[in-house]
Amino acid sequence: MKFSKTILAAAAIIALGSAHAALAAGDAAKGNDVFQSQCAMCHGVTVGANGIGPSLAGVYGKPAAGVAGYDYSPALKAANITWTDAALDKFIAAPQADIPGTKMPYAGLPDAGDRANVIAYLATLTGK
Amino acid sequence: MTQPQNSHIARNLIAVAMIASAVGTRPAYAIPAFAAQTGEPCSACHIGFPQLTPYGREFKLEGYVAGGMFPDYKNFALMSEIGFTHVQNKVPGGLAPNYPSNNAWSVQQTSLFYGGALYAPIGLGAFIQATYNGVGHSFSWDNTDIRLARLTSLFHKPLFYGFTFNNNPGVTDLWNTPPAWGYPFLPDALGGGPPAGVQLASLGGQVMGLGGYGALNISLSDLLYAEANVYQSLPNNLGHTLGAGYNPISGAIPYGRVAWQHSWASNSFELGAIGLQDHPIPSGISHQQSDTKTDIGLDSQFQLISGTHAFSLQAAYVHEWQHLPASVALGQASNMNNTLDTITLTASYLYRQKYGITETFSDLMGSADANLYGLENGGDSVNGKPNTSSFTTELDYYPWNNGGPKFFPWANAKFFVEGIVFPTYHGASSNYDGNGSSANGHDLIFTGIWLAF
Numbered sequence: 001m002k003f004s005k006t007i008l009a010a011a012a013i014i015a016l017g018s019a020h021a022a023l024a025a026g027d028a029a030k031g032n033d034v035f036q037s038q039c040a041m042c043h044g045v046t047v048g049a050n051g052i053g054p055s056l057a058g059v060y061g062k063p064a065a066g067v068a069g070y071d072y073s074p075a076l077k078a079a080n081i082t083w084t085d086a087a088l089d090k091f092i093a094a095p096q097a098d099i100p101g102t103k104m105p106y107a108g109l110p111d112a113g114d115r116a117n118v119i120a121y122l123a124t125l126t127g128k
Numbered sequence: 129m130t131q132p133q134n135s136h137i138a139r140n141l142i143a144v145a146m147i148a149s150a151v152g153t154r155p156a157y158a159i160p161a162f163a164a165q166t167g168e169p170c171s172a173c174h175i176g177f178p179q180l181t182p183y184g185r186e187f188k189l190e191g192y193v194a195g196g197m198f199p200d201y202k203n204f205a206l207m208s209e210i211g212f213t214h215v216q217n218k219v220p221g222g223l224a225p226n227y228p229s230n231n232a233w234s235v236q237q238t239s240l241f242y243g244g245a246l247y248a249p250i251g252l253g254a255f256i257q258a259t260y261n262g263v264g265h266s267f268s269w270d271n272t273d274i275r276l277a278r279l280t281s282l283f284h285k286p287l288f289y290g291f292t293f294n295n296n297p298g299v300t301d302l303w304n305t306p307p308a309w310g311y312p313f314l315p316d317a318l319g320g321g322p323p324a325g326v327q328l329a330s331l332g333g334q335v336m337g338l339g340g341y342g343a344l345n346i347s348l349s350d351l352l353y354a355e356a357n358v359y360q361s362l363p364n365n366l367g368h369t370l371g372a373g374y375n376p377i378s379g380a381i382p383y384g385r386v387a388w389q390h391s392w393a394s395n396s397f398e399l400g401a402i403g404l405q406d407h408p409i410p411s412g413i414s415h416q417q418s419d420t421k422t423d424i425g426l427d428s429q430f431q432l433i434s435g436t437h438a439f440s441l442q443a444a445y446v447h448e449w450q451h452l453p454a455s456v457a458l459g460q461a462s463n464m465n466n467t468l469d470t471i472t473l474t475a476s477y478l479y480r481q482k483y484g485i486t487e488t489f490s491d492l493m494g495s496a497d498a499n500l501y502g503l504e505n506g507g508d509s510v511n512g513k514p515n516t517s518s519f520t521t522e523l524d525y526y527p528w529n530n531g532g533p534k535f536f537p538w539a540n541a542k543f544f545v546e547g548i549v550f551p552t553y554h555g556a557s558s559n560y561d562g563n564g565s566s567a568n569g570h571d572l573i574f575t576g577i578w579l580a581f
Contacts (some may be wrong), residue, residue, distance in 0.1 A: 015258045038346050041182060041394040043383050052172045071167040073577030074193045075248075094279055096190060103166045105186035107279060107286035107345050111383075114348070123209075 025112075026120025033119050038109065047127045053104065057086050059083055060119075067074025075101030160538040160580055161243030162187070164202035166195035170529045170540055171481045175431070175438040177542060177578070178309050179476065182394060182433075185302040189288050189343050191277030192253030202499030205538075209236045211576025213318040217569035223318040224263050235262035236317050236576075239270060242473040251277040251290070255299075261564040262319040268333060268371025271308065273301045282344055289342040293355065296332035297383045300341065301354060303398050304474075305427035305444040306385075308332060311472045311488045313547055314522060314578070320570040322492040322516035323509065323554055325466050327514055328404055328423045331545045335359040335381060340427060351390060353400075355385040362560040364414070378418040387427075394433040401426055402446075410455045417454035423447070438478040446470045452500075466495035468514070484524035491517040491552075501555065503562070510562035513555035522546045542578040547571075 035045075042053035049055040054070035064081045065072040079099050081087050091098045092115050096107040109115050140252045161174065170177075173184030173242035180188065187194050196203070211234060213223060218230035218247070227234070232517035242256040257270035277290035296304035307329035339357025346352050361367075368374065387400030402425040445546035448468040455461035469492070476486035494514040499505055501517040525543040532539045552561045553567035560567060 032346065037392060052168060069397070073167070075197065096251070099170075099280055100194070101195065101197045101245075103168065105183070105190040105194040107288055107343075109348075110281055110284055110286050110345075112290075 022049035026118070028117070028120040028124050029113075031117035031119070031121030034114050035088070038106075039118070042104075044049045045090055045125050049106050053079070055127075056122055057125045058126065073103040075099050076103075083122075085119055088122065089115050092118060143460070146295075160540065161203045161241050162192065164205075164538055165200070165244040168195075169481075170526070174199075175433065175440060176313075176476065176478050176484045176486075176524060176526065177457070178313065179304045179440060180302065180309075181431075181438075182391060182396060184312075187193065188300075188302060189290075190279075191245075191275050192243060192252045192255060193245040193248040193251055193277070196253075199242075199246060200245070202538075205243065206239070206240040207315070207578070207580040207581060208238040209243065209576065209578045210234070211236055211316065211544075211574050212396065213316055214573045215319065215569075216571040220428070227318065228264070231295040232318060234318060236315075236496060237261055238360070240437075246274070246556070251279075253277070254555055255321035263332045265483075266371055267270065269295065270295055270333060273299050275514045286345045286544065287342055289340065291340050293335050293336070293338055294357070295334075297328055297337075297357065297359065297381075297404055298385075298402070299332070300339075300357070301385065302343075302353065303387065303389075303400065303429045303442075304440075305398075305400070305404055305429050305442050305472075306533075310444060311334050311474050311490060312520065314487065314544055314574065316572065319548065320550070320553065321518075322514055323480060324468060324492070324505060324514045325419045326446045326470055327406055327408075328402065328425060328446055329382070329470075331359070331406070333370070335361055335377070336368070337381070337383070339571070341385075351389040351391070353385070353387040353389070355383075359383060359406075360374075374412065376409040376412060376414045376541045378409055378415075381406040390564070394431075396429075396431050398427075398429040400428070410452075410458055410460050417457060419454050420449075420451040422449045436480055437483070440474075440476050442469075442472070442474040444472045453499070460498040460505060463495060464496045466497055466500070467470055468492065470493040478524075481529040482526050484522075484526070486520075486522040488520040489517070489524075491515075496555075507554075508561040508565075509555040510560060511555045515552050515555050516550065517552040518538070519549045519551070520546060521548075536581055539581040540580070541544050541580070544574075544576060545576065546574040548574070 032056050042051055044051055044055040045057055047057045050070045054067040060083055062083055064079055076099055088118045095102050095104045095106050143536045173181055178348050208340050213232050215230050222229055222534040235359040237259050239257050239259040246254055254274040256272050259270040260267045273292055275290050275292040276487040277387040280287050292300050294300055296308050297339040298308035304310050335358030337357045341355035343351055343353045359381040362372055363376045383404045386404045387398055389396055389398045405422045407420050409416050409418045423446055427444040450466040456464055471491045478484040498512040500509045501509040501514045523545045528540055549565040550570045558566045
């Protein structure tokens, strides 16, 4: 039993570390620059600041389609995903390819470094 | 329809509009079919109508599928444009057949749309419009663009590419500079205008074509767009079935478009070129001799958009070379070679998505040709020139851009007053027809409502 608890604890530490891998790898300041040129026209960064897209405050690490007051597409509601680094990375790379029917008509960020930076920036938007 | 009847209809329409705009509001939607699919307000895709925002351009580029998966009843919509026309000088014989010589109400056009996803998983979507012309009392297919859009990468840059079936060169475009979605934003079918137009502005609904396009994000801020289509004129039977009539054009009609767009935040600058060549048959009988018309155009668009203000500038220039052996042989033209040039400059401003003003200068200049524009063949230009210029001022009020009526949340409306001044008309500013008529006699006021639901 004690052995199992140790394994679980180690796995939890590893999972926590990997969940923040992009955050560690990404540069939030650079991510802010990319965000302003690519995302800010549709997305706000404070709680309740929904625009064409939902506010991204507090979205990082939370289930998708969860921002109050925003009318999400049926496709995103049904996607049943959580905005982990990996999920965000996949979505930002090619939104329509990742979730056909999403209402975000965006070609995507092809550069993995840009995506990591944006994800790092999103992680700073705690909404608090 | 008599004038008393027109007045009665007008009073009822105004009353309905006032009641509708006075009732409570709720979150509104854009052009209803697309709005219902995306759940976005009008202002997401448009600065007023029909100018596209960056989101609107991306939505179109991506094949009209964002937010949808399959066809739904919400993808159907209706639109109607109802207005009152006052011309400076009355027009003997009527503004149009069965219309008075001045001061006429008209239901200018009523359209049925399908807009949105056909099968989103493969990027298949459509914009399809069928229109009843209330002035000409005819029904026809209107702007149609069915496209398949895909995303890939080229040189490690994201590339949207796609294929389109459409019926109007330029209807596929992302900017509001080509004629298909450019000036005039509110045409008045009862008003006057130039006696000729370049082919880029004349083929809508008369042709059908296939093509492909690509939009490469060469940097995070720069987009390179290219499109190539090939059209043909509608066959006789199909043309009449679709209400477009038969206007034969020999062979294929190549169309090309390139544009570069630089963006920062919600603002953008575009610079582009456009071209088309066709061989219309002036006799109207297939396989007979044809003319050749070649259009080359340059255009530019600038947009500044914030939550409160939206400002845009558009400039378009088109030069057309005309080689007219068939028209000369038929006596329809005097010169073997002519040219046409059009310039359109538009500035518009929209405050809080509700109050808009648009100012446009439009100029058409062409070769003097007695048989083409003069009095010989029923024209009215005594000097044989088509030259016509105008200043258009449009004032708009959008009551529902930020909130539609509770009983019909998808409705959208635009109340408008448009004034057009003609410094030059059919070749001259005064006595253009040799009978003492002046250009400013065609100055007009057009006011009414544009409704979509």
